[in-house]
Amino acid sequence: MSPPEISQLAYQILKGFEKSFRWYSRITSAAQHRFEQAQWEAGQxxxxxxxxxxxxxxxxxxxxIYQQLHPHLQDNHYWQQLKHHYLKQLNDHPQFELAETFYNSVIGRLFRHQKIDNSMMFVLPSRCYLPGHVRNNVLNTFDARGTIRDTLEAITNAYSFKTEYAGKERDLTRLEHYLRETLSPRQLAGIHRVEMLQPVFYRSKAAYLIGRMCSEGEAIPFVMTLMLNSRQQLYVDTLLTARHDLSVLFGFARSYFMADTRYPAEVVAFLQELMPNKKHFELYISLGFYKHGKTVFYRNFLQHLNESDDQFEAAPGIRGLVMAVFHLPSYGVVFKVIKDEFPESKKITRQQVKDCYKLVKMHDRVGRMADTHEYMNFRLPRNRVSPVLLQELQQVAKSSIELTDDEVIIKHLYIERKMTPLNIYLEQESDPEQVRRALDDLGLCIKQIAAANIFPGDMLHKNFGITRHGRVIFYDYDEICYMNQRQFRDLPVSDDPYAMDTLSVGPDDVFPQQFEHFIVGKKHLKEQLKDLHPELMQPEYWRSVQREVASGKLKDVLPYPESQRFNKRYK
Incomplete structure (x- = not known):
């Protein structure tokens, strides 16, 4: 069998990408209909x-491709020419960067990720993207030199929905009041235009209009949250104008947005102007382009390696029973490798661990479960891996490690945002108010995960982290399951000290009254958590959550405090 013409194969791969992108866009564009019809389960x-x-x-x-040629019988020159022909097709392509990643995935799948070579793949981007040349295709611009009210009305009128506002005049008044209360007269007077992204950002039960207010030398975020009331009428829930709030909205523990655009690079460039502390790969991932986000992350990682000299070492915290976790101290992620063997207490298999991580990837993470990214044959420079870490990896995860003279190749790896483990935070934090706030957020985190139909399983506080914004996030998934897969039982009430010994306990039984003994360790922390969230130790509470989940009720888990909602702020 002779191989097909190289140009034909390049065209075939690009058509495969474009078919995938059309499919992706159809689902994304349908988000507006699902929102208008309150089809929340369909959205999930x-x-x-x-x-x-x-x-x-x-x-x-x-x-x-396998039907047309045997990939391993073609020499490197064949694949180098294929990349060249593919690249020629990407001139003026509106999703060229995503198409490069798709090409990488094809080559990676053909060669089982063993040929990471820029002559054959787009390890490095083919061009330097300069944002702005199609900015008009992603932005609506509003003249703000008139009254605030006129500007707000123009913005809301520009986005059409097939559902009426419950009280548009009320919402405009609240928006105006909020701006006058939040911004100084000087800031308000200086705003001459408002730039808004054309795509509406949908997630869970909310729609977000995202943009900025522009004045000389300053750009202020302008993010309007739209929701539906019980009669499926539209209302403005709040307005976000602080970069902190915008950063949380695009946090790594939240599900991906549905935002329909033909120009993802331009949308991402605009978003990064709003959130300069967010990296490009984080923003691509937040839009659902998680595969390209992984590509951009890897490029960022390679650049960081070139600009740093510290060594990979075991991550701070208590060693895990299922994962070996390490980090590069100067870089903001942790690397997780499944161990070869688990202790007897962990009655799970390697495949079950993978399934748990996949479940979280596909599920609504409600801002409380860290997103993870899976890599095959991830390469680390051997001289950057500390001897102690290398010895540990060879001891506990030997089947996942391959060594060459120059590299440590990890066959299967998860990468996750770095956080301070909650147990370390609680040990080091000296302010009692901050400790109490973290414990309160820990309880909220557990409750919100459960309301999203996930039982966290192993709720030891070492399995939670705290972000730089002070949010508690869960990141250990090897024992998670759906809520209906557990039976929450009461402990027997008896004067018999041996009653527990005769209690019949099934593999799916859980006794919430015992939670207080292991979620946090020290007595004063236990007492505070019990005071803040006594429901967590009550079986009936967990059974009530099960009933709510079974009824299809989807709770609102907002990416901002309740106090910021207009119905709380304005009576």
């Missing part, structure tokens, strides 16, 4: 379907 299903699209499309293209 769409999130899962959209994530699955990429691998399905990739598998189709790779299968077609």
């Amino acid at each position: 299903q769409a999130v899962k379907e959209r994530i699955a699209i990429y691998d399905q499309s990739l598998a189709e293209v790779v299968a077609q």
Whole structure:
């Protein structure tokens, strides 16, 4: 069988990407209808379907290639020419950067991620993208030199929905009051235009209009949250104008937005202007382009390696029973490798661990479960891996490690945002108010995860982290399951000291009254958590959450405090 024309194969791969992107866009664009019709469960299903699209499309293209040639019989020159022909097709392509990543995935799948070579793949980007040349295709611009009210009305009128506002005049009044209360007269007087992204950002039960107010030398975020009331009428829930709030909105523990655009690079560039502390890969991931986000992360990682000289070492905190966790102290992620063997207390398999991490990827993380990114054959410079860490990895995860003279190759790896482990935070924090606030957020974190139909399983505080914004996030998934997979039982009430010994306990039984003994260790911390969230130790509370989840009730888990909602602020 002779190989197909190289140009034909390059065209075939690009068509595979474009088919995948159309499929992705159809699901994304339907988010408005799901929002207008309050189809919240359908929205959650769409999130899962959209994530699955990429691998399905990739598998189709790779299968077609195998029908036409044997990849391993072609020399490197063949693949170098294929990249050259593919690149020629990307001139003026509106999603060129995503198409490069799709090409990388094809080559990676063909060679099992063993040929990471820029002559054959787009390890480095093919061009330096300079934002702005198609900015008009992603922005609506409003003249703000008139009254505040006129500007606000123009913005709301520009975004059409097939559902009426419950009280538009009321909402405009609240928006105006908020701006006058939040911004100084000087800031308000200086605003001459408002720039808003054309795509509406949908997630869970909310729609977000995202932009900025522009004055000389200053740009202020302008993010309007729209929701539906019980009669499916539209209302403005709040307005976000602080970069901190915007950063939390785009946090790494939240589900991906549905925001329909043909120009993702331009949208990401605008978002980074609003949030300069967010990296490009984080913003691509937040839009659901998680595969490209992984590509951009890897490029950022390679650049950081070139600009640093510290060594990879074991991450701070208590060693995990299932994962070996390490980090590069100067870089903001941790690396997790599944161990070869688990202790007897962990009655799970390697595949079950992978399934748990996949479940979290596909699920609504409600701002409380860290997103993770899976890599195959991830390469580290051997001279940057500390001898102590290398010895540990060889001892506990030998099957996942391959060594060459120059590299440590990790066959299967998860990467996750670095946080301060909660147990370390609670030991080091000297301010009692900060400790109490963290314990309160820990309780809220557990409750919100449960309301999202996830039982965290191992709720030791070492399995939670705290972000720089002070939010508690769960990051250990090897024992998670759906809420209906556990039976929450009462402990027996008896004067018999041996009553527990005769209690019949099934593998799915959970006794919440015992939670107080292990979520946090020290007595004064236990007492505070019990005082703040006594429900967590009550079986009936967990059973009530099960009933709510089973009824299909989806709780609102907002990315901002309740106090910021207009119905709380303005009576």
